[in-house]
Amino acid sequence: MTSSVRSASATDFAVATRPAPRAMAIWLFCVAVMVVAIVAVGGITRLTESGLSITEWKPVTGVLPPLNEAQWQAEYAAYRQIGEFQQVNGPAGMTLADYKFIYFWEWLHRLIGRAIGLAFALPLAWFWIRKQIPQGYTPRLVALLALGSLQGVFGWFMVRSGLNGTMTDVSHFWLSIHLCTALFTLAGLIWTALDLLRLDSIPDARPARITLFTFGVALVLFLQLLLGAWVAGLNAGYASDTWPLMQGRLIPEFDQSRGLLWAMTHDPYLIHFMHRWWAWVAVAVLVTFARRLRSFERRASKAVHTTFGIQIFLGIAVVLSGMSLWLAVAHQFVGALLVASVAWGAHVLGRVR
Template identity: 50%
Template sequence: MLLPSAAFMSHARPRAVARWLLVVAALIVAMVVVGGITRLTESGLSITRWQPISGIVPPLNDAAWQAEFDRYKRIPEYAAFNRDMTLTGFKAIFFWEYLHRLLGRVIGLAFALPLLWFAVKRQIPRGYGIRLVALLALGGLQGGIGWWMVASGLSERTDVSHLRLAVHLVTALVILAGLVWTALDLMQLHRDRLATPARLAPAALLGLGLLFVQIVWGAFTAGLNAGYAFASWPLMGDSLFPAGVPLTGTLVDAVDNPVMVQFIHRWLAFVVGAALFWLAVRATRRGSRAGFVVVGLVTLQIFLGIATLMTGVLIEVAVAHQANAALLLIATVFAAHRIGIRKAFV
């Protein structure tokens, strides 16, 4: 006769749960890409209301489109930059924001419904239910954070707060990292029923921590349009740091000054690269190919960042830069997880 815990584990399907989580992770990568396009095309304020349920239905006739356009005309962005916009032009920016929100709803359902099914079937391994519910709750919070970000640009500002944009992006990537890490734990459990969750080793903590700091400054760069400040590299104009830039001499400069934000983002990349290279070496020594992927992606990311600057933030290059950041995060999680695996004692 099986004990209750053994009976529970006999129903558990860690590999199936892991595969589902990786599918959701792929959807989040798509969400990050669409979010980047939404930001770069200045489409984020085209929908001025938050309607989690009814908002899934887009305007279906000319009157509904005109009403949506009229609401957009009331916000500062339209008055400042888009007074000559036609209804056709509005539909173009509406598309990207609508797609971004629609993907958010799809991801929510793609996570919540299978989670309920796995729970009912008792196929979630013991100890993982709370983690999955926490990720679901964070995903729900992300929807609120998204509206909180959009709301910052609807009354007094002509764009969204770069601070709120950073919170929105980082939350999405924390969820992405959490899904991938949990999937890897579950795959390890599938291979060895005595396996315990991987720990976060010091090299992993350093690499992931610095990568997230760089992502924050990347969000600041996007939110402040700091990428347009200087389209040259390695110098900013004629010097490493341009003269005559008004600075307060406080930490505010690092967050709010577009020139300083671009300076930090462009040079912090090499510090992050060094930390990830160290992590990659550690993972390779543990027999993981993820280390090679990390080195390749971080090199590509630096080149894409330079190309983004030197092309004047060409949208295709900038979107590739953001998409590669998400892929680099996934590869880093794989490497970090590998060095954190602990062998079970029998």
């Protein structure tokens, strides 16, 4: 009897400590879906000018929104001290009901961020305790956890940059750091999940490697995403509602008084122009990338073609609509899907090189 109990315990332990790459891959894909969702909600937060509605960072107690009138009045009083209210929303006649609307989107954005943190950290601890993480993957998973934690820190630095009494918005530099870190994390989640899926089917498979070609594709796409983040941060989407010309010209007038470098990083008209036309450089590179992919994984090739095609269409539609909220949110959402598709394609080429 004692012997059989010991045998059963030993078997259970062996099962518990066996690597579980497929289960971990599914987990990482689920977290990636949550990251895509928070990118979309972040777009709504930005477009509704909700980002500065919560003026404090409370990682634990901030989970709950104000629950009574006194708490709402306290939050609203804090918001009325910042430049965005004093120079923009206050003179426009903002009411408490208006404030509750923008508060909701910022609170939801932060809540999803906390949910992503738990959805990553708790299963990671579970797999780690049970010794089910395949050899060599622990450092990468810890790095992804660190990136997720940095997202919270970067998000607060972004908010804090707009709380100065003279500011009416967050720094577009901090916004781009916040967004690009999220998209980099998304790509890392997809890449690691694909490595784990391959390991499940081929036990001795080695992780895919990024090639020089795919690094170049990623760099071109990164520049386009960076410019897009600056467009959002500077409200540069409102610089023109015509396409392909801006102000009736191919190259719009822009402020050159502080030099070209300053204009390229601060002037909304020039940044809008660069984002608009660098997109076609990205298209050319992505077409080449997708055509190369076709020989190895047609589904990944189709995903890249589809996402960048929709993204271009949405970008033009956003301009012509005069910055329609939901078209702009869809543009950011599909941008995240494009990053995921490119990560998939780069992984395919990285494992067959």
